[in-house]
Amino acid sequence: MSGQPGEHTDPAVAFEAAKLGVWTFLATEVLLFGALFTAYTVFRIKYPEMFRAEHAKLDRVLGAVNTVVLITSSLMVVLGVDAIKRGKARLLEAYFGATILLAAVFLLVKYTEYTAKFHHGLYPDTNIFFSLYYMMTGLHGIHVLLGMGVLSYVIVLSRRGRLSEAWCTPAEMSGLYWHFVDLVWIYLFPLLYLIG
């Protein structure tokens, strides 16, 4: 993804190819999370009362706070990509830095939530609702962590002067991935915290 187009490659073609590559990757991600959403649907239909009772044990205020944190982080990515398209590398680094900071806040909130649940004896093997809760938010958390790595890499590229208004594909592609991570949480939040 760092690869600048070679001298024989049209930058516009390279950009389109990278974009289709990321969308293909995101397609596999939809199916990865999709399997868990399917499991959620099956068990929610099978045990509606249990889901109703168990989901009330989650803190929907903390869930909402994390939703706002991720939405804000997505806006930072939008503004960062917009900055590099205007040739402002330092501004891109600041916005992507803010995104990484917000991602850390998200994980910190998630950590306090997990800790609180453990204190109340709610573990991944407590019941099928909490199995799904830990599995889905855990897999999503790993994606947040990976996203932080990818965004850091883009900042490094930018600091090395490798990004400009003429070539900012890595910034745009990492943005696509980050928005997808936000998008998954947009579904996880109501399914787990609001309607169980």
Add this chain to the structure above:
Amino acid sequence: MAHGTGQDRRTGIAVFVALLLLTVVTVLVSYVDLGLWNVVVALLIASAKASLVALFFMHLKGESRLVWGFALFPIVFLSLILIGTLTDTMLR
């Protein structure tokens, strides 16, 4: 690779505000007992938010039909998985 414009930033901030408002609405609605409608409303709002993110943040709005195809085909497959699994588990 369109160059950044003030329009991009204005759209981004408008979508951001819409996402915040929809989040507030979905949390408030969750405190009201609507029976089965709680699920319907929550999923409709989540899908509205997801559409905003995909169309504007992920630029799907201005994309070619090829990219739209790449974006939609996993959703078709996910529907197949859901429908197939549910017809099995519910009719067993």
